[in-house]
Amino acid sequence: MKQLYLVILGLIFMGFASAQNNCGDAIPITIPFSSGSVTTCGTGNDYPAGSFFNANYGGGEDYVYKLDISTVPQTLLFNLGGAATYKILSLHSTCPPSAANALTGWVTSSGTTASGTYTFNTAGTYYLFVDTWPSPNCGAFTLDVTLAPSAPANDICSGAIDIPAAGPFPYLTTAVNNISATDANDPANTCNSYGHKGVWFTFTPATTGQYNISTCQSDAPGSTIPDNLLSIFTSASGCAGPFTQVICDDDACTTLANQAVVNADLTAGTTYYILVYGYNTNVGDAQLRVSAPISCAPVTGQTVSGITSSGASVSWTGTGSFIVEYGPQNFTPGTGATAGVNGTVISPATSAQAISGLTPSTPYDVYIRRDCSSSGSGYSTNSAKLSFTTTALPPANDICSGAIVIPAAGPFPVLTAVVNNSSATDTNDPVGSCQSNVRKGLWYSFTPATSGQYKLSTCQSDAAGSTLSDNVLTVYTSASGCTGPFTQVICDDDACTTLGLQAVVNADLTAGTTYYILVQAYSSGTGDVQLFVDAPIVCAAPTGVSSSGITMSSANINWMGTGTFILEYGPQNFTPGTDGTAGTNGTLINPATSPQAINGLSESTAYDVYIRRDCSATGSGYSANSTKISFTTLSAPPANDLCSGSIVIPSAGPFPVLTSVVNNASATDTNDPIGSCQSDAHKGVWYSFTPATSGTYRISSCQSDAPGSTISDNVLTVYTSASGCAGPFTEVNCDDDACTTYALQAVANANLTAGTTYFILVQSYGSSSGDVQLQVGLPPAPPANDECINAIPISYNAISTTNVLATESMAPGSCASFSSVANDVWYKFTAVQNGDATVAMSNTSPSLDAVLEVFSGTCGSLTEIACSDDNVGGVGETANLTGLVNGETYYVRVYGYDGDEGTFDINVSGAAVPITIEYFNASKVSVSKNNIGWKVNCSGGGTSQLILQRSANGTDFTAIQTLQVNQNGCILPFAYTDNSPLIGINYYRLKVKDESGRVSYSQVVAILNKNDRFELMSVNPNPVKTNTVLKVVSGDNSMLQLLVSDIAGKQIFKQNVNLVSGMNIIPLNVSHLAAGTYQVTIYAADAETKTIRFVKE
Structure with missing residues (x-):
């Protein structure tokens, strides 16, 4: 029996040993600390990804430590290791963790270890969280926490390690660990802005030459910073700066590719300041290897740019005198100052060196060598070969004057020759209206012999040789020919079907007029261009028909093309006519010009429109009708579209008042002012309110308050006006996005004066529209614990609470003096024995800047014993209390600094707190x-x-x-x-x-x-005036539908509810219901239903 008891007890303790996964289970640690090998497996995932300093980590199981800091400032060194690859160590000022209260942290990804330091400037309790990547969900880790070593002497420039001027070379510096180094006065470099924890070296070479200065572990075995940067500077004022960068490298090593190495041309007698940084949070040992100088070193870093058909530019790194030699591909270069076979020398040459007079479409090789002859060191060997090929000459039709001429009379279809645009330029090319990001244009000209509509296409389905996959086609005219200016006739970007990014137009062209057709690549695309020109349609049906400017009684009709046109409109589905004759119920406008206004229409009515071309003057009759377009005229604006038609809200309620529902689809902006909180506001509807009683009123368009409010994004502004609706209006309050259910709807809490008329304007954001309904009532009461006498008891278990809508009970505390309202809430606890306690509050509102006070005494006669305002917005506060007296009640006050409001968690712990x-x-x-x-x-x-x-x-x-x-x-x-x-x-x-x-x-x-899915328990309170609570017990996690109906079964509203296994509390707002008896019915997917009744007073 004893053996069984021991086994059971052992299993219990084994289960508890892995439960260090939340604030209450946090393991206290003292410095120095070493965890040994620990696993997060089995601890549970209490805190999801997003809770820590890096939102990409932390989806696995958690392990929590607690660290009490009493001596400040204090810098600690944290080392995270262990077998798991993807881990995070996140340091927080309070618990539970959030991105807002995270102080710093370290992650492991490509390796399994990470380390870093943090300086604690405020005494208190801090929390360390070890978590894993979302997959796998757990793994083994080690954690070591020790006092950080002091910063190395060469953390600052004045303590730089000096490299001997004459070696002996290669020279290896001592290895210096940068984990405690700072960024104090470290200059920035050009190769990477994420350099931190720099350590300094100085070097004043005795000999001019090129030095290899390396942190590569293959050169400097003591170099262990896995990812570092190396920069070399000069400074006329020494360490006082400013520093001028000579050279910089980020990732040029080979063995550990993220380490840095440079080949630097250094001058004898000049002092160089060498700074080795860790990339981002990388730390380790910094060691330098400095090679013997090469007195006339070969040139490195050579590149070519700006290649044209006749030239190029060559660049390289280094200082001194140089020679550039170029020639045809595979030529043999010379040495010294002498050119090789077929080589051409440029001496002296300066980076960047232009090479001109080259042949188009020809490959060339280039070599660079250093000229050290003036110092008696001769010449360097040639650099590595640099090769490039000049571009081809632009095609003849790269410019308008070389345009390919399309035959005036065909024969059609005409297919132009294929031209590649790779070497085309943008010289004097105009830019069409349909796409501005165009390059490498090719020109064509066409003077048609016959007027009509021509299809001009680069679509590969028409022009098989067209391989430029994304192009733009624009047709121009010009009174002065190719000298311009050009007038656009038509433009297309992406109208083809087979290759949807190619271009095609149907252009109405006039016989005898010369048209200039420009085909351009989108962006920097290249390929073959071919143009297809079809036979003209002499009297083509209009295209591109659209409607715009629709009002209650009119609309504008737009189309493409030139010539004479007839517009026919009529009621929806009418039969159009042909030629110059109207169809049944059709009305003609002849001649019609795009854009053509149609007036005298009926409101809220659907119409169809057709356009046909009138070519009778040239003997070509009439075109077929265009494709039908349809539109519906607007309805009349609502009565409260104007201020003078405002819906009047009753002065004395009864509150809350719910206005009638008004749709703003046809509302206008006529004389509507624009509020300060949102300028893109339109389709306003007006309300007026002259309150009988002064006070704060809540004016809401939130759907949770006003169920008929369906505009998902609106703006609400309250105004006064000495001249009524004539204005001008003075803004009292404005809101854009303060609702919670639909966060883009608007609500305002406004202090209103009895007898003053207020004008309330509700507008849509942008062009949205929908139903508008307002609820006007008194704002929610302040929190129950707004005053000391109603303080809420707190204990070890944190409660979620708020100071939103709280009022000020007393002046700000001793640790946070300011002039705004201290909107405070109150809590209390009673000590059960003499001793100490800690009151901790942690923000759940990122912007809340809170102040925490603790008092002894009684409400009305309080003595402050602690005050904490150590942290800025988004971080919690902690008060450590000592000398508490058994049986005495202590009061805790929390308020927002400078009037801040928000939500937070609060609890009390310690020896003086009961079970x-x-x-x-x-x-x-x-x-x-x-x-x-x-x-x-x-x-x-x-x-x-x-x-x-x-x-x-x-x-x-x-x-x-x-x-x-x-x-x-x-x-x-x-x-x-x-x-x-x-x-x-x-x-x-x-x-x-x-x-x-x-x-x-x-x-x-x-x-x-039991086998039922759920049980509907109660509605409380019942009867109800405004808000009630529905209690439902569920047998599993499920989503059900809730329906509220009147006693006759007429549906009032419905919503989906997510139930969890066990008791569920569902709040219901029934303030908008008329007095009477109602019933709540819940439906499950398997048709199970439960109903309960309530009475609305």
């Missing part, structure tokens, strides 16, 4: 089995009694397990399996009785143990 329940939960395993789990905090010491209770009705509870636990036993979480649950709903709670006899209870949790 508290950290969590209590239950889950259904099957119809006949439930699991219950809990954890308590016995920080007050002594022996406590834990009684697990069960009830069938949620009121009468009986014990099903009783445990006696001491303070050590409380460290462990508890679990119980109910193998004989009641049929129906089982209510569970935990009763806790400490050694002094104080009793506390957990929350009640409910489990449904």
Whole structure:
């Protein structure tokens, strides 16, 4: 029996040993600390990705440490290692973690280790979180935390390690670790802006020449910074700066490719300042290897650019005198100052050196050598060969004067010769209206013998030789020919079908007029261009027909083409006529000109429109009708489109007032002012309100308040005007996006004066439209704990709370003086013994800058004993309390600095705090089995009694397990399996009785143990005036539909609800319902339904 007990006890402790996954289980550490090999596997994923300093990490299981810092400033060194590849170590000022309270951190990705330092300037409790990449979800790690070493002497330029002027070479410096180095006064470099923790070296060479200065581990074995940067500077004022960069490298090594090496031309007697940085957070040992100088070193870093048909530009690195030699591909270069066979020498040459007079489409080789003859060192060897090929000459039709002429009379279709645009230029090419990002244009000209509509196409389906996959085609005229200016006739970017980015136009061209056709590549594309020109359609149907400017009584019709046109319109689905005759119910406008206005239309009516070309003057009759276009005229603006038609909100309510629903689709902007919070506001509708009582009113278009409000993005502005609707208007309040359900809807809390008329304008953002409804009422009451007398008790378990809408109880505390309102809320706790405690609040609103005060005494006669305002917005506050007295109640005040509002979590812990329940939960395993789990905090010491209770009705509870636990036993979480649950709903709670006899209870949790999917428990309060709560017990996680209807079954509103297994609380706002009896029905996917009634007062 004893053996069985020991086995069970061992299994229990094994289970608890891996539960260090949340704030309550955080392992306290002292410095120095070494974890040994630990795993996150089995700890659970309490804090998801996004909780830490790097949002890309942290989707796996968590391991949490707690670190108390009492001496500041203090710098610690953190080393993260272990077998898992993708890990994160994130340091936070409070718990639970968030991106807002993250201080710094380190990740491992390509390797398995990471390290870094952090300086603590504020005493307090900090939290360390080890987590893993989203996949795999867990793994082994090690964590070592020690005091960081002091910064190395060469952290600053004045402490630079000096490299001997004459060697001996190669010279190896001592290795210096940069983990505690700073960025103090380190200059920036040009090759990478992410250099940090730099260490300095100086070198004043005795000999002029090229020196290889390397951090490559293959050269400097002590160089262990895996990714570093190396920059060399000069400075006329020494370490005082400013520094001038000579050369810089980021990643030129080969063995460890992210280390740095340079070949630097250095001058004897000049002092060079060499700075080795770690890239980003990389740390390790920095060591330099300096080679013997090459007195006349070969040239490096040579490149070629600016290649044309007759020239190129050659560049290289280094200082001194140089010779450039170029010649045809594979020529043999010379040496010294002498050219080789077929070579041409440029001496002296300066980077960047232009080479001109070259032959188009010809390959060339280039060599560069250093001329050191003036110092008696002769010449360097030739550089590595640099090769390039000159471009071809532009095609003849690269310019308008060389345009390919399309025969005036065909024969059609005409296919032009194929021309490659690779060497075309942009010289004097105009840019069409359909695409501005065009290059490498080719020209064509066409003077048609016959007027008509011509298809001009680069589509590969028409012109098989057209391989330029994305092009633009523009047709121009010009009174002065190719000298311009050009007038655009038509332009297309992407109208082909086979290759959708090629271009095609149907252009109305007039006989005898010369048209200039320009085909350009989109961006820098190259390829073959071929043009297809089809036979003219003498009287072609118009194309590109569209409508615009639609009003209640008119519209504009647009189309493409030149000539004479007839427009015919009529009611939807009318039969159009032909030639010059109208069809049944059709009306002609003859002649019509694009854009053609149609007037005298009926509002809210659908119309069809056709266009046909009138070619009768040339004997070619009439074209067929164009493709039909349709439009619907607008309805009349709503009455409250103008201020003078404002909907009047009753002065005395009853509140909340819900206005009628108005659609703003046909509203205008006539005389509407623009509020300060959003300028892109349109289609405004007006309301007026003259309150009978002064006060703060909540004016809301949020759908959660006004169910008929369907504009998803609107703007609400409140104005006054001494002259009424005649204006001018003075803004009182303006909001764009303050709602919560639909965050882009608008709501305003406005202080209004009795007897003053306020004009409320609701506008759509941009061009959106929809239904507008307002709810006007008094704003929500301040939080229940707005005053000290209503302070909320706090304990070890953090509660989520807010100071939104709170008022000021007293002046700001001693640690945060300012002139704005201190909108405070109050909490309290009672010490159960003499001792210490810590009050901690952590933000859940990123922008909240909070102040935390703690008082002794009683409300109305308080004495401040602690005040904390150590952190800026988004980070929590902590108050460490000492010398608390058994039995005394302490009051905690939280307010926003300078009027800030937001949500936060708060709790109290320590020896003076009584036993508290950290969590209590239950889950259904099957119809006949439930699991219950809990954890308590016995920080007050002594022996406590834990009684697990069960009830069938949620009121009468009986014990099903009783445990006696001491303070050590409380460290462990508890679990119980109910193998004989009641049929129906089982209510569970935990009763806790400490050694002094104080009793506390957990929350009640409910489990449904029958085959029904869910049970509808209650509506409370009932009857209800505005808000009520629906309680539903669910047997599993599911999504159901909730329907509210009147007693006759008429649907009022419905919504989807997500249920979790157990008790669910569903808030309902019924303020907009008329008084009467209603019913709530919940539907499951398997057709199971439950209904409950409530009365609306």
